[in-house]
Amino acid sequence: MVGIINSGFMVWGKAALNQHLFKVTSKDYPKWFYYYWTKHHLAVFQQIAADKAVTMGHIKRSHLKEALCAVPDFNLETVDIIAELVAKQITARLESSSLSQLRDTLLPKLLSGEISVKAAESAIQEVA
Structure with missing residues (x-):
């Protein structure tokens, strides 16, 4: 991909x-x-x-x-509705990608004890 x-x-x-x-x-x-x-x-x-x-x-x-x-015959209402749905899809994909990267970065460190849960929560709040 x-x-x-x-x-x-x-x-x-x-x-x-x-x-x-x-x-x-x-x-x-x-x-x-x-x-x-x-x-x-x-x-x-x-x-x-x-x-x-x-x-x-x-x-x-x-x-x-x-x-x-x-x-098809395009009317402004249809075009706007589809454009809004596509924009939501893009936002969801970007958020999903960001969350996956955050998970892949923090989870191994949490499991190995390299960082604490408190430190991970701080890192997440900084990103948000």
């Missing part, structure tokens, strides 16, 4: 990387829409790259253009 931050949107997830990098963006659609479009097509892009008979397969810009999807 790879942690990445892309325009403040994708925080944590699986990623594929090869010699071509494409920034998927749009002036016409919200970030969450083209994020989910990319996520939907990612397995196909990975398979295209894997099927190449070279050391390092790659996808081309044409593969991105061929990856179609149905576009």
